[in-house]
Amino acid sequence: MxxxxxxxxxxxxxxxxxxxxxxxxxxxxxxxxxxxxxxxxxxxxxxxxxxxxxxxxxxxxxxxxxxxRVPLQHLTGTMAFRHLTLEAAPGAFVARPETEVVAGAAVEAARAVRGHAPVVVDLCTGSGAIALAVATEVPGSQVIAVELSPDALALARRNVDALAPDVRLVAGDAATALPELDGTVDVVVSNPPYIPPDQVPVDVEVREHDPDLALYGGGPDGLDVPRAVVASAARLLRPGGTFVMEHAEVQSAAVREIAAAAGLVDVATGEDLTGRDRYVRARRP
Missing domain, CATH: 1.10.238 (Recoverin; domain 1)
Structure with missing residues (x-):
């Protein structure tokens, strides 16, 4: 070299x-x-x-x-996400451009809430990127962010303190978190781990530096964690509330089936900026 x-x-x-x-x-x-x-x-x-x-x-x-192949964001200590500059650090997933579209769908849904301040829950928040995008782009929104990893939660805390201190951070499992909010949330959004165990990422930066907890979704199809997130969304959402969740391009049909089986309606797939299937959007009836 x-x-x-x-x-x-x-x-x-x-x-x-x-x-x-x-x-x-x-x-x-x-x-x-x-x-x-x-x-x-x-x-x-x-x-x-x-x-x-x-x-x-x-x-x-x-x-x-x-x-x-240390990620650029780990060397500079920062990462760009929508209009924000977030702190980046080892132990938490580096936010990707495709997730900005997912955050945008959540922002749009929160802005559409009428009659009260929107309540938004971000499950598997990682660095806090999506939660902070909603909090800063939808003034007055009540945003709660849930994360299981202590390292990611510590990074999210620093980002929240710097950018939107009113965001409530919760240490917990997306599958069981926030039972006290069941049936009251306007928007549930998530970028959960979803990579199947046999699809190791090609990029060295992802494979060797993003934590496994943020990458692999569990089960042969990588959808164990997304299934739990869908189930949590179905119980957390108020009637008419919106669900937005990122997934891999090849998982769009399976995720639509999971959402429909959980009782959600108006289930549709959204694309990222490259035209690839990237997220599911649905509504609690």
Whole structure:
């Protein structure tokens, strides 16, 4: 593999880093090389200070980490989600662009509530991304977020404290959480683990750095946890309430059947920005 070599300008340093990342198989080497430099320097590249040996050494360490396929978000400590900048850290799932569409469906459903402040529950909240999107895009909403993993819950707490302190975080299992809210929730949304056990992710960043608890849904089809989430949604939702849940492209038909079997109606599949089946939307009758 190529080695990082000193360069007289940051543009040349980033060009060298781009070549290293491309050789390592990083999917977006030029973008990642630039973002790592801007993270280190705290400024856009066009405003970068002079190259110094100390800064260059620190940049080389970041590039080395990314070339070994440590997620960009773990190196910068941040991740973008809709209009938010969230803290990212090992032990919690890195929010993906496709989940922004799922959050958007929940935001839309919350905004449609009339006559009272919408009550929204985010099951398997992870970093808190969906819950925080709803809380910040639907002012006045009452958002409750549930997470089982202590590491993810700690990260969600930091994100909530920074962005929307009124979000209520609950440590618990999505299958049994919040019985006191049964029949009162306007929107239940979830991005649960759903990968089947025999479909190990191809991307090194996902396979080696996202926690298994956030990836694998259990059972031969990966849908044990999603089934539990659907059952919880069916009991939590008020009549007419909306359910939104992310799933894999190949699971759309199975998830629709699960939702219908739980008594939900108007069951439909929503697509992500690439046109792939990405989430189910349904309603409690």
């Amino acid at each position: 190529s080695e990082f070599r000193p360069a007289p300008t940051w543009r040349q340093a980033v060009a060298g880093a781009t070549a290293i990342l491309a050789e390592a198989g990083v999917p977006s080497p030029a973008v990642d090389a630039r973002l790592l430099a801007e993270h280190l320097l705290g400024t856009p590249l066009v405003l970068a200070p002079d190259v110094t040996p100390e800064l260059l050494a620190r940049y080389a360490d970041l590039v080395r980490g990314r070339s070994s």
